[in-house]
Amino acid sequence: MNIHDLRKQITRDRIGSEMHDFISELYPICRSITGNGVRATLRRIRTHIPLEIREVPSGTKVFDWLIPNEWNIRDAYIKDSRGNKIIDFGRCNLHVLSYSTPVKRKIKLSELRKHLFSIPEKPDWIPYRTSYYSENWGFCMSHRQLESLTQEEYEVCIDSVLEPGYLSYGEYLIPGSSTDEVLISCHICHPSLCNDNLSGIALSTMLAKTLKALTLRYSYRFLLIPGTIGSIAWLCLNEKQVSKIKHGIVLANVGDEGITTYKKSRRGNSEVDRIFEHILRHSGTDYRIEDFSPYGYDERQYCSPAFDLPVGCLMRTPHDQFGEYHTSADNLDFIKPWSLGDSFLKCLSAVSVLETNQVYSNRSPKCEPQLGRRGLYRDLGGNVDKKAAEFAMLWVLNQSDATHSLLDIAERSGMHFDDIERAAHLLLSAGLLEESTDQVQEVQSHAGTK
Ligand SMILES: [Zn+2]
Numbered sequence: 062m063n064i065h066d067l068r069k070q071i072t073r074d075r076i077g078s079e080m081h082d083f084i085s086e087l088y089p090i091c092r093s094i095t096g097n098g099v100r101a102t103l104r105r106i107r108t109h110i111p112l113e114i115r116e117v118p119s120g121t122k123v124f125d126w127l128i129p130n131e132w133n134i135r136d137a138y139i140k141d142s143r144g145n146k147i148i149d150f151g152r153c154n155l156h157v158l159s160y161s162t163p164v165k166r167k168i169k170l171s172e173l174r175k176h177l178f179s180i181p182e183k184p185d186w187i188p189y190r191t192s193y194y195s196e197n198w199g200f201c202m203s204h205r206q207l208e209s210l211t212q213e214e215y216e217v218c219i220d221s222v223l224e225p226g227y228l229s230y231g232e233y234l235i236p237g238s239s240t241d242e243v244l245i246s247c248h249i250c251h252p253s254l255c256n257d258n259l260s261g262i263a264l265s266t267m268l269a270k271t272l273k274a275l276t277l278r279y280s281y282r283f284l285l286i287p288g289t290i291g292s293i294a295w296l297c298l299n300e301k302q303v304s305k306i307k308h309g310i311v312l313a314n315v316g317d318e319g320i321t322t323y324k325k326s327r328r329g330n331s332e333v334d335r336i337f338e339h340i341l342r343h344s345g346t347d348y349r350i351e352d353f354s355p356y357g358y359d360e361r362q363y364c365s366p367a368f369d370l371p372v373g374c375l376m377r378t379p380h381d382q383f384g385e386y387h388t389s390a391d392n393l394d395f396i397k398p399w400s401l402g403d404s405f406l407k408c409l410s411a412v413s414v415l416e417t418n419q420v421y422s423n424r425s426p427k428c429e430p431q432l433g434r435r436g437l438y439r440d441l442g443g444n445v446d447k448k449a450a451e452f453a454m455l456w457v458l459n460q461s462d463a464t465h466s467l468l469d470i471a472e473r474s475g476m477h478f479d480d481i482e483r484a485a486h487l488l489l490s491a492g493l494l495e496e497s498t499d500q501v502q503e504v505q506s507h508a509g510t511k
Pocket of ligand 1: 257
């Protein structure tokens, strides 16, 4: 199947609710940057796509970092002096500071308070906190609950294990006709948080599941990795292959009700940057384009100066701009099937542009060829605006001089890429266009110098 036929079959509402259902399935799992929660998540993803689960041993040096010890947790609670569980990890995994070392003892409130985290400004929400690289233990709770604690002796228990093991991540390559790759990356290291981590996981998984049914030009590499340390490990262990990556996108926070945000790659003018800008401009919805900055998600690593990969980041509301970020309010109600489906379709449109963006040559470049006698209007079909379709053909004929890609033409004409691409397809079948030789390099060098 080709990508055009596929796009006609997918509806926003159906794919959006499929993604929301998958997120609901993954929501209860306690993930961290290592451990069985990540493996359990990857195994569930494997019911949709045949991804490889890779394991990197603790202590492995990856550039300036070391793979940390593996953390696993069975149970945790706080009991009051009457034996009532006032905090129960089994009810909400955000209650435990991620990477907490084991503890089991009785403790006074004054000492316990040094290990409690809450958000005074959001008194009903439980914060999400971590302590990956300095050993500590702690509990997170609503500020209202913290304020209600009385002076008594509490029993604290964290039944966790922090010892040498592995860092796990998922990798899936869909081969295309070219070994040039498109990287699609998301983080998988947060516990019960929906927009931040699960929305990106669902979008990556469903996109991979969709693309694997297609005949593709590029190869697509999906990485489902713990944030920061996962991308650093992958880049370090695959340094020789990194140059295959010609385009890439990090997916995070793609399910909230906010408008779509695209954050450009460090290069700022790469083809993927231009594609997302083009798609959003023609989306008919509000959107925001942000310049690159060295904070955010794994684009920080992919865009570090030695790699400088053309990798942007697709979000709805950026992490520092929604109050629910890293709290229990980033839950199943906070993300919407509509937004998830809309983010999916925007990614699929971007893939469609990547797959079909070509450089052509006009085979009849001396003045305009006579379009009417070639039956081109008849081939347009019933629902097409014939005037607009003619303009698109004139643009393609005029600009196809073996130096301009279809994306260049779409940008210059102000027309939608899909209309330009449809016109090129018609002109090609009428024998008025031919594919330009070395077009892949042409597209890239042109994009790089623009
Ligand atoms: Zn986060």
